[in-house]
Amino acid sequence: MNSVEHTDMEFQLTDEQKQLREEVRRFADEEIRPVATEYDVAEEYPHEVMEKAADMGLLAPHVPVEYGGVGYSSLENAILTEELFAADPGIGLCVSSAGFGAEALMEFGTEAQKERVLPEVTAGDAVMGSAISEPQAGSDVTSVATRATKDDDEWVINGSKMWITNGTVADYFVVVCETDPEIDDRYSGYSQILVEGDRDGLTRDKITGKLGIRASDTAELRFDDVRVPEENLIGQRGMGFLQLMQFFDETRTAVAAQGVGIARGAAERALEYAEEREQFDRPISDFQAIKHKLAEMHTDTEAARWLTYRSAWAVDNEAGDLTALASMAKEFASRVAVDVADEAVQVHGGAGFVNDHDVERLYRDAKITQIYEGTTEIQKNIVARELLDEGM
Numbered sequence: 344m345n346s347v348e349h350t351d352m353e354f355q356l357t358d359e360q361k362q363l364r365e366e367v368r369r370f371a372d373e374e375i376r377p378v379a380t381e382y383d384v385a386e387e388y389p390h391e392v393m394e395k396a397a398d399m400g401l402l403a404p405h406v407p408v409e410y411g412g413v414g415y416s417s418l419e420n421a422i423l424t425e426e427l428f429a430a431d432p433g434i435g436l437c438v439s440s441a442g443f444g445a446e447a448l449m450e451f452g453t454e455a456q457k458e459r460v461l462p463e464v465t466a467g468d469a470v471m472g473s474a475i476s477e478p479q480a481g482s483d484v485t486s487v488a489t490r491a492t493k494d495d496d497e498w499v500i501n502g503s504k505m506w507i508t509n510g511t512v513a514d515y516f517v518v519v520c521e522t523d524p525e526i527d528d529r530y531s532g533y534s535q536i537l538v539e540g541d542r543d544g545l546t547r548d549k550i551t552g553k554l555g556i557r558a559s560d561t562a563e564l565r566f567d568d569v570r571v572p573e574e575n576l577i578g579q580r581g582m583g584f585l586q587l588m589q590f591f592d593e594t595r596t597a598v599a600a601q602g603v604g605i606a607r608g609a610a611e612r613a614l615e616y617a618e619e620r621e622q623f624d625r626p627i628s629d630f631q632a633i634k635h636k637l638a639e640m641h642t643d644t645e646a647a648r649w650l651t652y653r654s655a656w657a658v659d660n661e662a663g664d665l666t667a668l669a670s671m672a673k674e675f676a677s678r679v680a681v682d683v684a685d686e687a688v689q690v691h692g693g694a695g696f697v698n699d700h701d702v703e704r705l706y707r708d709a710k711i712t713q714i715y716e717g718t719t720e721i722q723k724n725i726v727a728r729e730l731l732d733e734g735m
């Protein structure tokens with residue numbers, strides 16, 4: 344690929360998609376915004392909000408209807424993610440990560456695995472986690488060192504995982520392990536294994552003191568001879584890394600939508616504040632410096648939204664330029680989130696520096712979108728690789 348294709352795309356949301364946006368916006372305004380600061384300060388997982396989100400059908404809504412989900416497309420997922428993150432990224436992530444790893448089951452899992460796990464997750468009775476990163480394996484996923492060895496009809500897992508979202512609250516993890524180290528190919532020899540959260544030998548330590556998304560649970564996991572039955576293997580042995588790669592386009596598009604939500608939330612709050620706050624006997628929105636900030640914040644947010652929609656559309660239509668678009672959208676929307684949240688604090692002056700105002704939290708929360716699901720630098724590497732046709 345030498346440039347991004349310009350395939351046809353609908354520029355109209357359907358009535359159902361508009362309705363979805365309105366319903367999630369109302370839910371986020373009524374159930375998330377009023378409690379966001381409280382959970383952020385306490386660094387506490389919002390169990391009560393999660394119950395309400397389950398009632399609304401917002402947990403793992405991409406899961407097909409036959410397993411209790413709604414079967415949302417990537418575009419619908421982007422719409423609802425924006426609404427959740429515009430209200431509060433910390434709680435927004437709790438809601439949108441409840442089914443982390445569900446894609447692996449949906450695409451490669453056995454019927455028994457799907458029937459057992461997916462309906463519990465969509466009903467809000469179980470939470471999932473996706474355990475890829477390790478202390479020594481971040482951007483380079485192929486350096487995963489957690490080992491799973493076969494002992495009769497069980498897998499025995501040893502190693503540790505770092506930065507795992509839902510780490511202390513999850514009931515199921517999809518864990519990337521090395522199962523076949525003798526295979527002399529950088530991308531083979533890894534497998535995805537389903538591990539229940541209550542298995543003997545699994546220790547989970549919550550990571551506190553995060554810069555942002557503090558309502559979201561993050562943990563380090565340690566596996567000391569954790570045994571699971573052989574039927575917990577997801578998909579084909581040795582193909583775990585290649586399976587995982589297939590979902591990055593979708594999950595990166597979702598993080599782009601998180602960035603759009605944060606940017607919109609910050610831009611809207613800045614607009615509101617600028618109209619209220621008076622200095623020199625007039626609203627600060629009268630000053631051209633502030634007007635220009637507001638104009639740029641809203642323009643950048645709109646641009647990020649359309650690139651994200653374009654990427655979501657490419658995921659839903661399996662377009663050829665999908666990988667480059669997903670990385671472009673993730674990189675651009677996360678940069679916009681950080682920049683817009685920064686300007687929103689500036690528009691608030693001193694008031695933006697304390698947590699009486701949401702922009703203080705959005706400013707801290709925005710940063711994570713440039714780090715997880717592949718850093719900004721990795722996204723740029725991918726875009727360049729796709730442009731130069733370099734292969735993996």
Ligand SMILES: Cc1cc2nc3c(=O)[nH]c(=O)nc-3n(C[C@H](O)[C@H](O)[C@H](O)COP(=O)(O)OP(=O)(O)OC[C@H]3O[C@@H](n4cnc5c(N)ncnc54)[C@H](O)[C@@H]3O)c2cc1C
Nearest residue numbers: 473474475476481482506507508714715716717718720721
């Ligand atoms: C709050 C939070 C939640 C997370 N949730 C999960 C989760 O649920 N599951 C999970 O598996 N992981 C999760 N992660 C981990 C996250 O995906 C990693 O932090 C991320 O991939 C970066 O890896 P790293 O932190 O090891 O940084 P490193 O890979 O050590 O990178 C450090 C710096 O070097 C740069 N760098 C590295 N390689 C290159 C290169 N080839 N070219 C240019 N620059 C490079 C990076 O861009 C970065 O700036 C989470 C992280 C956080 C902070």
